[in-house]
Amino acid sequence: MEHKSAFIAIVGRPNAGKSTLMNRLVGAKVAIVSQKPQTTRSRISGVVTGKDYQMVFLDTPGVHSPRNRLGEYMVKTAFDSARDVEAILLMLDAQRGIEQEDMALLDKLLKGGLPVVAAVNKTDAAGRQKSLEAAQKLKDAGLETEPFLISAKTGEGVDELMASLKRFLVPGPRYYPDDEYTDQPERVIAAEMIREKALRLLEDEVPHGIGVFVNSVKHREEKNIVDVAATIICERETHKGIIIGRGGKMLKAIGTEARKDLEMLFGKKVFLELWVKVEEGWRDSTRVMRELGYE
């Protein structure tokens, strides 16, 4: 049997459930997920390997109107990822409904000439009526193929979607070894896990201005222990106070939650040291963005 492969970009507005779907398709936590929009900041690959095929999904940042350099980078990353792929999977939030921004995005993607498959997500929360209405709106807007109604959360409709995406497989190599399911280095995954906990635990405007940098990962010889040191970067002195919390309570909570994930990642006991650093307006600074890997 000839080996086949396909690249599929998952694109959509913030919070549509792209990363949740990608994790489900891959069967592992590859991308972080939070209830806050603009969680994903870079292109993340998630690999599904079959006996004679490999599908490489590209999770991307949510498409939005950028307010800073980081936002511009994120939106550019999303559109760049949607080129040179076999197909684009457009994710929509049935609960929020199809809005003007979704229509504009669909229009732009259709004009690009690549096959576009739509997945109307969160059907579990939206209910059947609202989900069908969303699907109809997409068809009215010129989408030729029937949208899939799915719930990335419960898994409903995901097998059917996956089966259908296999039609985009073309003769090609295995791009990743059988046991690899993402292109992110360990350090980056570790930083993302910490950022996820900060996103989940912090409120208001603080989380968006957070970046995490892993300073070091040291595997202790002989012992089943890893030492991880990381810095949480924020935009203001007041934010630093919130992140640390009264008596260091918040930072401790972030660390405790992150450590659980890191121990799963490394398969070892983890000692995590967290620092907090202020970088005024870093989301407009090329220097800090580069440090954080957003370039």
Ligand SMILES: Nc1nc2c(ncn2[C@@H]2O[C@H](COP(=O)(O)OP(=O)(O)OP(=O)(O)O)[C@@H](O)[C@H]2O)c(=O)[nH]1
């Ligand atoms: N009820 C419900 N919630 C979902 C579903 N899929 C995702 N969510 C929730 O929606 C929120 C956003 O999910 P993400 O996967 O981070 O969304 P995203 O599209 O990757 O968002 P960005 O990275 O910000 O662009 C999270 O709170 C998820 O738990 C679903 O099928 N049903």
Ligand SMILES: [Mg+2]
């Ligand atoms: Mg995401």
